[in-house]
Amino acid sequence: MGITSFDSISRYSLRREARADVLKVYYHRAAGSLLSRSKKFTFARAKANVPVEFQKTEEWHKLEDTSPVLRQALVELHQLLKPVAADDAGTQDTKQQLLADLEHMERVMKAKLAELRQQIEALK
Structure with a gap:
């Protein structure tokens, strides 16, 4: 693969x-x-x-x-x-992963909104 x-x-x-x-x-x-x-x-x-x-x-x-x-x-x-650690570590890792995914999504959304605003301004 x-x-x-x-x-x-x-x-x-x-x-x-x-x-x-x-x-x-x-x-x-x-x-x-x-x-x-x-x-x-x-x-x-x-x-x-x-x-x-x-x-x-x-x-x-x-x-x-x-x-x-x-x-x-x-x-x-x-x-x-x-999993090599206890369940608490797995929960903490999941929480960190979810927070990282949320931050990534926020960055992507901000970039897309800025791109759309630029396209709207270009149409004026």
Whole structure:
């Protein structure tokens, strides 16, 4: 997947979009860092045809299954992110992460508002 800085991974999320699974890996980054805060990986869901046994027909149903590469990546990410400290430290880390995300969102919103104001001024 191209991840080389395993020690800077902070968390990950997994969601399903249409016929694919999307894994997003988040990193700890210093303020002002030019490196990305996250990477997104898309895994297509494998399709398999299976016979319908409970009906008296010759039909086949298409089932979608999670990619084996994604399953292995999740196992490895889970092992990398095993909590080593007590629950209080985990709660504190979560709180710090939420505060950092909130500050990041505020910066993004301020920049977007400034950009929109500039565009409005250019129209006058």
